[in-house]
Amino acid sequence: MTGVLVSTTINGDAVQFACPTDETLLDSLRNRVGLTGAKEGCGTGDCGACSVTLDGRLVCACLVLGVEANGREIGTVEGLVEDGKLHPLQEKFIEHAALQCGICTPGFLVAAKTLLEKNPKPSEEQIRYALAGNLCRCTGYDKIVRAVQAAAKEMRKK
Amino acid sequence: MMPRISLTSSLRDAVDGAESIELHAETIGEMFAKLAERYPRMADRIDAGIAVAIDGQIYRDDWNTKIPADAAEVFLMPRIQGG
Amino acid sequence: MRYETPTTTKEAATLLHKEKGQAHILAGGTDLLVRMKMGMTEPTLVVDIKHIPAMQAITKSAAGFKIGATVCGAAMTEHAALGKAWPGIVEAANLIGSDQIQGRCTMVGNLCNGSPAADSVPAMIAAGAKAIIVGKDKRRTVAVDKIVTGPGKTSLAKGEVIEAITLPARLPRSGDAYLRFTPRTEMDIAVVSAAVNLTLQRGVVKTARVVLGAVAPTAVIVAKAAKAIIGTKLDDEALEKLAAACSAACNPIDDKRGTIEYRTKVAGVLAKRAAKIAYQRAGGTL
């Protein structure tokens, strides 16, 4: 097993960790950095529970190697709170009961944040397609879509 | 008054094929005790789990539940499982 | 497992050529990491090609477009000029997986994975795309339809790396389109797919290329289907002939994703629909 030292930026903080070369970024984040917000629902890029951003692009952390993070910027659900304040998406997810078991929630929040940064006024259909990579088995997506719509509206006010 | 105790078909072999039985009991526990005494093969079935419907309300667990004297129907059915 | 990050294509080719064990190229990783997770491969060497500048951009010139091998699906979608010229290619590439997958997956990866159901491949072949291949010693350019030789198999020699895909300059009054059938609206693999690329002259189809996916071991160019619509204004009769030619060209399998019967029939349906979209994109009115 070959190990490497990785220097990266996670949620704005400089972070170093050592990992085997064949370890996924998801495992590095969870087991070496201690950020367990990203979840492994499938490990094959089919559920989106491990969604993070890599240099601003939405990716599944289970389909990225830990070593690939070297010199790059990672964003996780743990970075959504700014100055102690919840992100409007986080507020609206709670307010609209957009989560039941909550295991998919971190992935949805990261994906929805990426969507709203690109498209501040998405249609229902655009929201549904943008979030199609995130599986939720509890809600039927109804309240999730409504929460994203409400957050978008809130964010446009600011 | 003695309420009639009806049984689901899968329990009838344990009571010599009877569809219903007359038996006086004030609680589910007492009913089970008397059933097991009269029909020894019922003891295993009771252990395996039986739900009791008293006038349509299903009781799975509470053997202290009173069987009202005016109960129209006491029905024994399999104890079931949910998701 | 060794992990290497070369900065030139030649360096990558040399690393791959020299490796005696199981060597893999890592671009988007959306197939490779799945195979590693499932224990289908245990690489001894992974060559991450994302540090090679020659592979990173989409460039437009008089000759057409050049799309670097590490350009991800999302970057293609964001490129307005590419989408205007080759909407069919972009929509095909965009259908590979979710937004998360789009942030990583590449057309070249989609091609080299060798899946009969690869979404971008029929669209690339319909467009007449070419692959720039770099080996340890030489470069060559090959039509995309010559790359995949069977499920999971390519014509690339050991150590050869595709550096970029080129698309020809777009003629006026041209249009392309790609459609696939999947059980779900997203996050799925094509059960059957069709790409059509055509050019019009006064509303009449002058040139056309029709390519089917997931109906044979590799993507199928259906010359008879193209012939059925060349010289027409895509009237119903021409479309029926196109569909019949497509169904006749199918050589699919029964598997967990679809039946022979279904794939054969729906290939024609999708080809008709794709042809209509391409025709309208070329400026034709139906």
Added chain:
Amino acid sequence: MGHDTNYQDREFKIIGTRVKRPDGIDKVTGRAKYGADAFAPGQLVGKVLRSPHAHAIIQKIDISKAEKLAGVKAIITSADLPDLTGSNRGMTDILENCMARGRALYHGHAVAAVAAIDEQTAKQALKLIKVTYKLLPHVTDVDEAMLPDAPIIQDFVLQDGKPSNIAGISTFGHGDVDAGFAEADVIVEKSYKTEQTHQGYIEPHACLANVSSDGSGELWVTTQGHFSFRVVCSTLLGLDMAKLKVTSSEIGGGFGGKTHVWTEPLALALSRKANRPVKLVMTRDEVFKASGPTSSTSMDIKIGAKKDGTITAATAMLRYQDGAFPGIWGMLGAMTAYACYDLKNVKTVGHDVLVNRPKVAAYRAPSAPMAAFGVESTMDLVANEIGMSPLDFRIKNAAKEGTQASYGPVYGPIGIGPTLEAVKKHPHMRAKLKKNQGRGMACGFWFNFGGQTCVDLNIGPDGTVSLTIGTIDVGGSRASLSLIVAEELGIPYDQVRTNIGDTASLGHNDTTEGSRGTFSSGMAAIFAARDAVGVLRERAAKMWDIPVDDVVWADGVATATGAKHSNLPPLTLAAIAAKAASTGGPIAGHNEVVADNAGVSFASHICDVEVDPETGSTKIIRYTVIQDAGKAIHPDYVEGQFQGGAAQGIGWALNEEYIYGADGCLQNTGFLDYRIPVCSDLPFIDTQILEIPNPNHPYGVRGVGETSIVPPLAAIGNAVSHAAGVRMTHIPMSAPRILKAIDDAKA
């Protein structure tokens, strides 16, 4: 005991409001800890080796090479687990499903397990374990498994004294169906099939086991029932129940699939052998292969009716597969099939059939959706034959108070009629449909359970209230239970916090199944709060030095009654709590109850679909759920249950299925090819909550979690028949099946 569980009509102050859930902030920030999020010092990684064959004798397991691999700390096979053969059959089955003993009964059946210092080493060790198999013939189809020459799955299962795969035959019904059919003007008989589906919770099974050399242990686990897990795990491993502390993590979905143990006993056994903590997390591939999906089925449904719409007789022959171990799934199908209707003559027979597939577990209203698919599809066919609208036909035959249920007892007040009347009034029924679109409706039933429940309510020195419960929170029940306590005590919602206790901190609680969480813990919370109010009144009386009978509790304060005490200002909860030390010590309320009578539940769904006649592809255009919830404590989470159940039903109806190859191996073990609905597949799902109080709960609460998965299969089948003119009899109604039906109809 002695608590009045009867419904008392009252004006609620905060019950029914949409407050923020207490665990929300942890779940949106990534702080909530699920099964795989725990860590223990020195922990090892556990991995399971699984059978690559559908049915095989395990001749030899050679672990010698794996044992020698550096970093491997323990390897177990069935030889390391107790041999329960000949003892309690249920426990034996559970253990032999966790680890094959002598024979692998399905593709993915565990044969060995390893604990090693890291993931890579554990995986490597699995590869070094050499298992010698002798292949046996297999059967995975329920009908084939019933044939006389089918391979026998379990030797102890006999029918008429001969080995058989039919593990149970359960008959229900009343009246004389032959006479009933003789009276009928129209008889429709139809056969149906449904494929196997999985609960599809996003969180794989995960646990962290830690057994010490003194025989005490801890288990952190994602489960629907940590108390039941304690009972099962300690029994299987011979541990003292009190020495095994089981803590439930946040649970990432269960839907019935986390009511049973799968790898947890193995993790404990590995930990015991290695004398170190072992974390064992299933991969998604393992979840599909070796947890507990639902039955695939085959059914014959026959309904006869008079021209006026009266059903004269109805039968259902149901064949459900249980996987490789006996279950009660066919029986449940037979009990629920006709539960919505008032039938004079009805007979249902449920067969429980063994096949070489994983042991079936409960999945949300287990077994009811399949039977409802057959019955509700046939209901539409009969209605068409007699020229009545399917809705009116159902209204005419709906069960009501006094109806003898097809599964036996006589119904009390029930809600099927009101849901059907609500369908009739709903604007959805009048919405215009376009070309290739069709509308369908269907009904569904589920029992709902209560069960053993126990809660502690503790009032802190500052007057805030902590409720400890033993049912787990799958979808917001902590918010609902805090609302109940706040309502009872007359204090603000924010002043109450509900936590889930581990097995060492509360008495036994039954598994959170059967839609019982809010119903039963809610009942116990009401009584615990009333218990606490009694204490608060006593303490106030002491503080005032007046008789306790002169103290009343209302709106969150103790007030002294009577003219003598008019000078005494009311005492708040905080004021009483602050003096607790000098008035008798900590203030608490407790309750232990067997919460029976969760109240049967009914739903009616309306669905519009559009079918592409050239590809057979079906899109859900509009969907409405109408269900009797009893009192909705937190309407958001009641709606959430309705919507989630409907979405699961939609996935089941259209795309989800276990696909087995000719080799008996499961071919789609991931979310790519086991297709649960994605966000872009679904429309908003409208809900209408009917609040018909449950007469046996103080607040009128019923179970709400399960029923909504029952109607969708048939509602969509009925809608497809109107949109595409074909009657689908095989679930899922995938595009190839629909297109074939359309083409066959044309030919």
